[in-house]
Amino acid sequence: MARIPRVLSIAGTDPTGGAGIQADLKSIAAAGGYGMCVVTALVAQNTQGVREIHTPPQAFLRSQLDAVFDDVEVDAVKIGMLGDAETTATVADYLAAHPVPVVVVDPVMVATSGDRLLTSDAEQALRQLVRDHATVVTPNIPELAALTGQPEPESFEAAVALGRDYAREADVNVLVKGGHLDGDRASNALVAPDGATHVADVPRVATTNTHGTGCSLSSALATRMALGDANSAVTWASDWLHEAIAHADELHVGQGHGPVHHFHRLYRLAGGV
Secondary structure (H helix, E strand, O other), rough: OOOOOOOEHHHHEEOOOOOOOHHHHHHHHHHHOOOEEEEEEEEEEOOOOOEEEEEEEEEEEEEEEEEHHHHOOOOOOEEEOOEEEEEHHHHHHHHEEEEEEEEEEEOEEOOOOOOHHHHHOHHHHHHHHHHHHHHHOOOOHHHHHHOOOOOOOOHHHHHHHHHHHHHHHHEEEEEEEOOOOOOEEEEEEEOOOOOOEEEOEEOOOOOOOOOOHHHHHHHHHHHHHHHOHHHHHHHHHHHHHHHHHHHHHHHHOOOOOOHHHHHHHHHHHHHOO
């Protein structure tokens, strides 16, 4: 029997369950892993937007990390919302002292609602964390532009080219995501530092229920990378997320951008909706 990977999410919260660590834990389980979490920020948000953010003391963040690493061997880490420069530095320092085979960084800067989730002074600290510790970084189109300091690309081909430049410059694998672009495809491309590119081609789904897609994809990717090679992991995670978005309208959660259906496959097996 294949080993079940132990995957740690380091991220913020979402009380309505569609994004943040709540989405991460669902995605890790759906992808075949055992999920754990360390909270970087308590976020009062829902499908309509972010209302308030509370950042716990750094000493408590380190205590959470110690509680996990003192007891559990971690096979993969997914990093989501860090919020500020101090939190980013704490996580970076901890990973330097506690190396993990797979580190997937979702550079959470702006929520689906448009609310900013990373302070401007933390952007450089995040870039350094990616350089020093990330196996893969998974920016959406606005985040890719912010990381590179370039205008937002308007086509998938242009986005892949920009991702290829960033992968070479930062010496990191970059997952270029086409979800924010127009067109009938919402494909993803994994670009290696040497320019090698693997494309997971998926059709776009006509829905507004896409809350937490970046959190979900990166967590599923981290889990599948702990089970096998990166290209296969990208294909699996992309196909799974496409199905989760395709079934999102079945959930009827919230009045804004609703969540994706993380457990659509499980529901079918259980004979549910």
